[in-house]
Amino acid sequence: MSRTIQVGGAAPYAVHLGPDALVRLGRHAAPGRRVLVVHQTGREDLAREAADVLAAAGAAPVLAPVPDAESAKTVPVLAGLWTLLGQQGFTRSDLVVGIGGGATTDLAGFAAASWLRGVEVVQLPTSLLGVVDAAVGGKTGINTAEGKNLVGAFHPPVEVLCDPGWTATQPRADYVSGLAEVIKCGFVADPTILDLVEHDPGAATDPRRDPGLALDLVARAVQVKADVVAADLTESSLREILNYGHTFAHAVEQVEGYTWRHGDAVAVGLVYVAELAHRAGLLDAALRDRHRQVLDAVGLPTAYRPGRWEELRTAMGRDKKTRGSTLRFVVLEGLARPGRLEGPSEEDLRAAYAAVAPG
Numbered sequence: 001m002s003r004t005i006q007v008g009g010a011a012p013y014a015v016h017l018g019p020d021a022l023v024r025l026g027r028h029a030a031p032g033r034r035v036l037v038v039h040q041t042g043r044e045d046l047a048r049e050a051a052d053v054l055a056a057a058g059a060a061p062v063l064a065p066v067p068d069a070e071s072a073k074t075v076p077v078l079a080g081l082w083t084l085l086g087q088q089g090f091t092r093s094d095l096v097v098g099i100g101g102g103a104t105t106d107l108a109g110f111a112a113a114s115w116l117r118g119v120e121v122v123q124l125p126t127s128l129l130g131v132v133d134a135a136v137g138g139k140t141g142i143n144t145a146e147g148k149n150l151v152g153a154f155h156p157p158v159e160v161l162c163d164p165g166w167t168a169t170q171p172r173a174d175y176v177s178g179l180a181e182v183i184k185c186g187f188v189a190d191p192t193i194l195d196l197v198e199h200d201p202g203a204a205t206d207p208r209r210d211p212g213l214a215l216d217l218v219a220r221a222v223q224v225k226a227d228v229v230a231a232d233l234t235e236s237s238l239r240e241i242l243n244y245g246h247t248f249a250h251a252v253e254q255v256e257g258y259t260w261r262h263g264d265a266v267a268v269g270l271v272y273v274a275e276l277a278h279r280a281g282l283l284d285a286a287l288r289d290r291h292r293q294v295l296d297a298v299g300l301p302t303a304y305r306p307g308r309w310e311e312l313r314t315a316m317g318r319d320k321k322t323r324g325s326t327l328r329f330v331v332l333e334g335l336a337r338p339g340r341l342e343g344p345s346e347e348d349l350r351a352a353y354a355a356v357a358p359g
């Protein structure tokens with residue numbers, strides 16, 4: 001079972017889902033082409049397979065293991081990659097490959113974006129969240145002490161390759177966290193995703209139980225992202241809809257010292273923003289409640305802890321959609337009808353928190 005989704009725009013590329021992902025990687029090799037294979041620790045097996053494919057086609061792969069999860073998205077780790085790129089003499093005709101979850105592909109993408117002001121990157125996501133979201137669309141970057149993804153660049157990959165078998169080895173909780181981004185796509189653009197998940201939440205959380213459903217959900221979410229980023233790569237307006245739920249989510253991640261999975265934080269962020277939109281009179285109670293219900297059904301968190309409001313409020317001020325001191329939220333005004341809520345009252349902001357974090 002394979003699927004290929006084309007991402008349009010100024011520099012079009014393919015997102016290929018299929019067991020031949022590594023074979024296709026070989027097409028990016030050329031005699032003497034240097035390839036930095038940035039891979040998360042724990043994916044050495046796949047990194048070596050990728051390196052063998054590249055080397056067989058004449059390229060010169062260099063393996064670059066990086067720490068797991070968010071510890072990869074730091075200045076020292078990025079600086080280590082720059083050192084390696086410099087020492088190995090990478091030029092603009094060379095290539096970076098990212099192998100791992102979204103944290104690794106965000107880092108690898110930014111290393112590629114920043115080296116010599118931009119070399120090509122091919123992304124090989126191994127997590128559900130990575131393939132449906134992080135590896136697609138060209139947002140790359142790292143975190144700083146002040147917040148999530150505060151340093152980065154828009155740098156689309158030249159191809160995204162994923163063997164669905166890779167994500168099947170993810171621990172269940174990590175896989176389920178990726179479903180939060182899939183469900184997000186359902187709310188903002190493709191309600192069939194919600195119908196599919198609600199119809200059989202158990203199958204949606206286990207790719208081994210129904211590989212066809214898993215591939216369908218992935219392809220649908222990628223299609224949503226592809227359509228949006230093709231129209232607005234640099235987030236001048238439309239692309240903000242992919243940030244649904246993220247204002248609160250990124251604040252939770254930062255307040256929790258990046259110990260929360262990104263997708264788990266997104267789930268709580270979706271519940272928060274649905275409550276906020278309801279309080280602002282934009283979203284009816286039934287659609288607000290559907291957020292909590294579908295997230296609950298797959299076992300994603302829908303509540304946060306009380307007592308953290310001041311820290312969360314400060315962190316939300318650093319969201320990239322903020323303009324000056326005005327917080328801006330992507331909200332739903334109906335199913336697949338995203339809008340914006342600008343400068344909600346402090347009272348509503350806090351009341352929505354109280355609803356998500358009853359204490």
Ligand SMILES: NC(=O)c1ccc[n+]([C@@H]2O[C@H](COP(=O)([O-])OP(=O)(O)OC[C@H]3O[C@@H](n4cnc5c(N)ncnc54)[C@H](O)[C@@H]3O)[C@@H](O)[C@H]2O)c1
Nearest residue numbers: 069101102103126127129130133134139166169170174262
């Ligand atoms: N650039 C974007 O547009 C974008 C979009 C969404 C999320 N993100 C970023 O992506 C990151 C979250 O991605 P994630 O959920 O993949 O988290 P992650 O990269 O931290 O990976 C989660 C865990 O899964 C493990 N893992 C990954 N693939 C595996 C596999 N095949 N088998 C076993 N274990 C595996 C990793 O080692 C890690 O422990 C966050 O940093 C988030 O900000 C970026």
Ligand SMILES: O=C(O)C(=O)C[C@@H](O)[C@H](O)[C@H](O)COP(=O)(O)O
Nearest residue numbers: 133137139148149239242243246320
């Ligand atoms: O692709 C986008 O655009 C998104 O906002 C997708 C999000 O799921 C993703 O977490 C993204 O990294 C958030 O971007 P940020 O600009 O809010 O840091």
Ligand SMILES: [Zn+2]
Nearest residue numbers: 181246262266
């Ligand atoms: Zn996200």
